[in-house]
Amino acid sequence: MIWNDEPREPDNRLQGTSQGKRTDFPPKEWIRSELEQVGALDTGKNWNPNLTGKLHPFFDRRHWPSISTRRFDALEQSFQISTRLLKVAGPYLCNFLPDPKFNGKWIKRLEVNDSRSFQEINAANTALLDIVDHLQWRESPDITPKDGFLGLNHYGPEVKHNNLHGDDTHEFNQAARRAKRDGLRHRQLTISITSQFVDSLLAAKKGSHAYMVAAFAAAITIVHELGHTIFLHDIR
Numbered sequence: 219m220i221w222n223d224e225p226r227e228p229d230n231r232l233q234g235t236s237q238g239k240r241t242d243f244p245p246k247e248w249i250r251s252e253l254e255q256v257g258a259l260d261t262g263k264n265w266n267p268n269l270t271g272k273l274h275p276f277f278d279r280r281h282w283p284s285i286s287t288r289r290f291d292a293l294e295q296s297f298q299i300s301t302r303l304l305k306v307a308g309p310y311l312c313n314f315l316p317d318p319k320f321n322g323k324w325i326k327r328l329e330v331n332d333s334r335s336f337q338e339i340n341a342a343n344t345a346l347l348d349i350v351d352h353l354q355w356r357e358s359p360d361i362t363p364k365d366g367f368l369g370l371n372h373y374g375p376e377v378k379h380n381n382l383h384g385d386d387t388h389e390f391n392q393a394a395r396r397a398k399r400d401g402l403r404h405r406q407l408t409i410s411i412t413s414q415f416v417d418s419l420l421a422a423k424k425g426s427h428a429y430m431v432a433a434f435a436a437a438i439t440i441v442h443e444l445g446h447t448i449f450l451h452d453i454r
């Protein structure tokens with residue numbers, strides 16, 4: 219194996235910033251003033267966030283029962299980006315949907331194969347739509363990056379608390395039992411995303427750097443949480 223762990227001098231532009239000293243560990247968080255200094259933020263460029271098209275059913279209003287229309291609409295560009303990410307992820311989703319053959323209870327080994335036929339991708343999308351029917355979304359001011367979370371899956375059609383830490387096995391099992399009792403095909407899940415995304419989208423000028431970062435970060439979080447859902451929906 220070959221790798222290069224030689225410490226390298228930073229790019230000239232980073233000199234004089236906290237990222238730029240070879241002997242330092244860079245701080246975990248980027249510092250806003252430094253990002254501006256190296257021209258990575260607030261460059262003055264105005265973007266034109268104008269994605270349109272049919273959204274994934276995941277983003278139907280009925281799956282977002284508790285959010286106001288104004289705040290729901292603020293997420294439009296994030297939903298557009300998420301819809302495109304889900305489309306691109308089609309072949310990869312086929313490794314998980316429809317459910318891979320279980321060896322006993324758990325998958326022993328997952329063979330990732332990214333060259334998939336049109337039929338396979340269709341089958342994965344159909345399975346995903348069925349899972350989506352058991353989901354709802356909400357935004358939550360209690361979930362913040364400070365706690366290390368931007369989004370969270372909850373086990374059930376309503377949220378009792380933001381169980382960020384601790385053992386939630388009981389709720390996980392309870393949600394499966396309830397789904398079976400109610401004749402559902404999947405565990406009902408609620409996905410929270412941090413309200414900070416919506417706050418930022420509403421506060422920023424549309425097309426500004428801050429707006430674009432918020433729209434993209436929200437989309438990444440949304441698709442990330444959907445990834446969890448694909449593993450959590452199963453009640454067998």
Ligand SMILES: [Zn+2]
Binds near residue numbers: 442446
């Ligand atoms: Zn996660």
